[in-house]
Amino acid sequence: MRKERRIINTNIRLNLCDEQDRKAWEYLQTMDRQKYKSYTKAVVAALNDYFAREYRNKEDPYLETREKEDAFLERVETAIRNGVKESVPMAMAKNLFEMLAPFVKESAGEKELSDLTEEKESEQHTEDITDWEQEADLDAALDFADSF
Known part of the structure; x- marks a missing residue:
């Protein structure tokens, strides 16, 4: 047919x-x-x-604007995901170091122990500042993404 x-x-x-x-x-x-x-x-x-x-x-006159906003949000989400992927290994290394610290203290002598304690306190202070800055950046990014 x-x-x-x-x-x-x-x-x-x-x-x-x-x-x-x-x-x-x-x-x-x-x-x-x-x-x-x-x-x-x-x-x-x-x-x-x-x-x-x-x-x-x-x-729907706002269709094109919404499509652009959706594309922008997708780029923001991708950037946040990539940032988290980069920061996770450092956080895991920090946690591993904290878990191993008691064993290192036992095997180190008194002098080495005090040196390690001072060094760790200095590093901890620096890490606290860095962690706070990273957390503030992440909070700001998430607040921005939530506003849509």
Whole structure:
């Protein structure tokens, strides 16, 4: 059984001196022939996409803004995830060091023990400041992300 066809033939004129027309012609010349078997298929896809977007924006003028905001939030979330991935190994190393510290104290002499204690206190103070700064940065990023 043969499929019924209703074909309308129309011409498109492109003025290659006009920037928009020239660009359209270049797109048609470089289109993927596996995806679009003919100019007709490419033009139909382009027209449908263009006017569908136009009508959606007409019905919902804030659609484009929301799409941009969603893309921005995705970039922020990715940056936060990457930051957490980078900071987790350092936190694990700190915890491991704290767990091993009593064993190191036992094996160290009195003089070495006092040196280690002073060094650890100095490092702890520096780490506390760094941890506080990282925590403040993370809180600020999360508050920003939550505001959307």
